[in-house]
Amino acid sequence: MSKVQLTPNTTLYPVPVVLITCGAGDKANLFSLNRIASCNAEPPMISISVRPSRASYDLIDQTGEFVVNIPWPDLEFVSDFVGTTSGRETDKWQETGLTTQTAAVVTPPMLDACPVNLECQVRHTLRLPSHSLFVAEVVALHALPEVLNGRQEVDFQRAGAGLAYQAGVVRERPVNKFRPDELRQQIHRWRDGN
Numbered sequence: 001m002s003k004v005q006l007t008p009n010t011t012l013y014p015v016p017v018v019l020i021t022c023g024a025g026d027k028a029n030l031f032s033l034n035r036i037a038s039c040n041a042e043p044p045m046i047s048i049s050v051r052p053s054r055a056s057y058d059l060i061d062q063t064g065e066f067v068v069n070i071p072w073p074d075l076e077f078v079s080d081f082v083g084t085t086s087g088r089e090t091d092k093w094q095e096t097g098l099t100t101q102t103a104a105v106v107t108p109p110m111l112d113a114c115p116v117n118l119e120c121q122v123r124h125t126l127r128l129p130s131h132s133l134f135v136a137e138v139v140a141l142h143a144l145p146e147v148l149n150g151r152q153e154v155d156f157q158r159a160g161a162g163l164a165y166q167a168g169v170v171r172e173r174p175v176n177k178f179r180p181d182e183l184r185q186q187i188h189r190w191r192d193g194n
């Protein structure tokens with residue numbers, strides 16, 4: 001069967017969705033990110049791609065640090081919310097009630113609600129046309145015992161495979177699900193029930 005030639009894009013589905021924390025103290029922020037990849041083994045390194053227009057961009061660029069927080073699948077609506085609101089006009093901490101712990105090495109905080117947290121320090125930055133690629137070393141790793149296998153490795157069967165959007169049409173914005181008022185109400189119900 002002949003194939004349809006499409007407008008080129010970065011289709012590699014399903015994609016993981018993580019929550020990135022960056023900055024410190026009352027300047028700390030968080031946002032959702034799916035442009036993430038493992039890119040080196042020794043030392044362990046990952047890369048994330050961030051658009052300069054994000055409020056979080058300068059925090060990462062200036063401090064050279066961030067934390068990758070891998071959420072449980074049922075935190076998808078939290079990821080929708082923090083990925084469609086900006087720290088410039090929304091206090092995402094107040095709106096979500098998310099709590100944090102101090103990281104072991106880096107300054108940005110780690111999210112309590114996520115079972116796995118990777119503390120990262122930027123080693124290289126590549127300015128690309130729409131995003132910057134931050135290549136970072138994972139300098140500390142934290143996980144709840146319940147997501148570890150017998151070899152003390154994070155087992156993604158146990159971690160519910162992390163949070164992944166399966167639909168090919170989903171790019172950065174979960175358009176089918178994004179209803180800001182409903183999302184905000186859902187976040188508040190979750191926050192107030194915790």
Ligand SMILES: Cc1cc2nc3c(=O)[nH]c(=O)nc-3n(C[C@H](O)[C@H](O)[C@H](O)COP(=O)(O)O)c2cc1C
Pocket residue numbers: 017029030031032033034035036049050051053054055056057079080082083084085086087088131171172173174
């Ligand atoms: C599922 C999902 C994935 C996203 N992935 C990325 C990404 O890889 N890179 C990026 O720069 N923004 C990404 N975004 C958009 C940011 O999370 C969004 O613009 C957010 O509002 C930025 O917040 P800030 O301005 O407080 O930093 C994604 C959003 C969603 C919902």
